[in-house]
Amino acid sequence: MADIDVRILENAEHRSAHDIAGAAHHNPPVSDAAWAYLRDLREPGLTLGAFRSGTLVATTHLLRSHLAVPGGSAVPMAAATGSGVRADHTRMGIFTRLKREQLALAAQQGFAIVGNIVSEATIYGRFGHGVGTMSRALRLDPRQARMRPEVPSGGDVRLIDPETSLTLLPRLYERLGPYRPGVIGRSGLWWRAKWERLVRSGKCPVVAVHAGADGDDGFVVYETRQREDSGSRVTLMVTDFHAARPEAVAGLWRFLLGLDLVEEVCVRRRPTDELVEGMLVNWRACRTHTLNDDLWLRFVDLPAALNARAYGDGDPVVLSVTDEFLPGNAGNYRVSPAGSEQTSEEAQLSVSVQALAMAYLGTTSFANLAAIGGLRVHDGKALPNADRLFGARSAAFCGTVF
Numbered sequence: 001m002a003d004i005d006v007r008i009l010e011n012a013e014h015r016s017a018h019d020i021a022g023a024a025h026h027n028p029p030v031s032d033a034a035w036a037y038l039r040d041l042r043e044p045g046l047t048l049g050a051f052r053s054g055t056l057v058a059t060t061h062l063l064r065s066h067l068a069v070p071g072g073s074a075v076p077m078a079a080a081t082g083s084g085v086r087a088d089h090t091r092m093g094i095f096t097r098l099k100r101e102q103l104a105l106a107a108q109q110g111f112a113i114v115g116n117i118v119s120e121a122t123i124y125g126r127f128g129h130g131v132g133t134m135s136r137a138l139r140l141d142p143r144q145a146r147m148r149p150e151v152p153s154g155g156d157v158r159l160i161d162p163e164t165s166l167t168l169l170p171r172l173y174e175r176l177g178p179y180r181p182g183v184i185g186r187s188g189l190w191w192r193a194k195w196e197r198l199v200r201s202g203k204c205p206v207v208a209v210h211a212g213a214d215g216d217d218g219f220v221v222y223e224t225r226q227r228e229d230s231g232s233r234v235t236l237m238v239t240d241f242h243a244a245r246p247e248a249v250a251g252l253w254r255f256l257l258g259l260d261l262v263e264e265v266c267v268r269r270r271p272t273d274e275l276v277e278g279m280l281v282n283w284r285a286c287r288t289h290t291l292n293d294d295l296w297l298r299f300v301d302l303p304a305a306l307n308a309r310a311y312g313d314g315d316p317v318v319l320s321v322t323d324e325f326l327p328g329n330a331g332n333y334r335v336s337p338a339g340s341e342q343t344s345e346e347a348q349l350s351v352s353v354q355a356l357a358m359a360y361l362g363t364t365s366f367a368n369l370a371a372i373g374g375l376r377v378h379d380g381k382a383l384p385n386a387d388r389l390f391g392a393r394s395a396a397f398c399g400t401v402f
């Protein structure tokens with residue numbers, strides 16, 4: 001579009017950008033009290049705006065983060081959020097313009113990957129994003145959900161007050177580190193905008209912390225909802241649950257399922273390989289409510305992203321990667337247990353950057369990609385080799401909303 005200008009916004013324009021994105025999600029303008037926290041989420045120079053005839057009509061911004069990858073290290077990731085186009089300016093190609101600038105900005109800032117939690121699954125594939133992690137939403141009936149005796153008993157679980165949570169939760173999350181592929185870094189700005197704001201609003205959810213032999217090693221955050229006809233019983237909505245060690249995970253589940261006056265425990269996001277059903281005497285007391293796309297990934301610097309992760313044992317594989325939106329990523333990559341390098345060798349598998357994002361953390365196997373037409377196989381023996389290389393011990397899981 002000829003009359004659209006895209007540029008990085010000044011700090012003074014961030015609130016208008018927030019409201020444009022908010023309106024696109026059918027939210028009212030932000031209040032002064034909320035903005036006092038939310039403005040901190042925006043680092044200078046990381047919010048983009050699109051202007052038509054000098055009026056801001058669309059926006060998106062980036063948060064600094066990092067993404068845990070197989071092998072236990074982390075790669076610089078920009079978490080893209082606050083994206084929206086004014087309702088009277090959609091389907092004119094404005095967001096496509098913004099995405100081009102956003103990915104260029106992310107590359108210039110040294111991020112290898114842009115991550116998104118998406119509003120609709122139909123938007124981002126065209127820009128080269130693929131589902132990098134998945135999560136499971138669970139519903140449990142605590143009256144039926146007795147834990148089997150051999151499940152680790154875990155350590156102590158204690159409730160902490162909102163003020164304590166302001167320092168304890170960020171420290172504990174940091175301590176957990178990149179404990180599973182897909183987990184992302186939460187900056188101080190994230191904690192202030194997403195957690196301190198809730199605490200200061202007086203609507204702080206309940207926080208329970210698990211302590212094992214080496215100190216605090218996991219936490220859950222939950223709210224309660226009451227149906228009119230449920231008597232004194234409430235529904236527990238678990239909004240945040242992170243723990244690395246199996247004992248801490250089991251200890252926190254035991255705590256949640258042991259709470260009095262609870263008719264249902266709903267957990268929005270848990271790893272897909274966590275066998276909660278198997279912890280229970282009655283397997284069916286835990287039901288998968290939905291299986292969801294969690295974090296979508298978009299490679300900005302594919303060589304850096306491929307080199308950041310560790311690979312399993314397997315014969316080397318040569319991938320031909322196509323990337324229509326960022327052609328700089330396209331090329332042939334030789335991946336082996338030692339790492340990845342660009343090569344002129346002939347490709348054994350051809351894969352789009354979007355499909356590769358689905359395989360990057362092991363969420364989707366190359367065999368499954370082939371089965372759904374997500375890649376082209378030139379050499380059949382490369383498929384099992386690619387799966388040995390890219391497979392991960394734990395299912396990738398993000399569990400952070402931004």
Ligand SMILES: CC(C)(COP(=O)(O)OP(=O)(O)OC[C@H]1O[C@@H](n2cnc3c(N)ncnc32)[C@H](O)[C@@H]1OP(=O)(O)O)[C@@H](O)C(=O)NCCC(=O)NCCS
Pocket residue numbers: 024025083084085086089090091092093094095096097116117118119120122123126
């Ligand atoms: C989603 C949104 C940002 C797209 O902005 P936009 O300026 O209309 O997008 P574009 O005009 O650049 O569209 C690019 C392509 O995506 C398609 N597209 C855009 N939004 C889509 C949607 N919600 N569902 C399906 N396709 C969509 C367009 O049809 C177009 O397809 P084409 O390339 O085949 O012609 C905008 O509709 C919006 O603000 N929606 C509400 C808020 C939201 O969902 N934000 C995203 C947060 S993750």
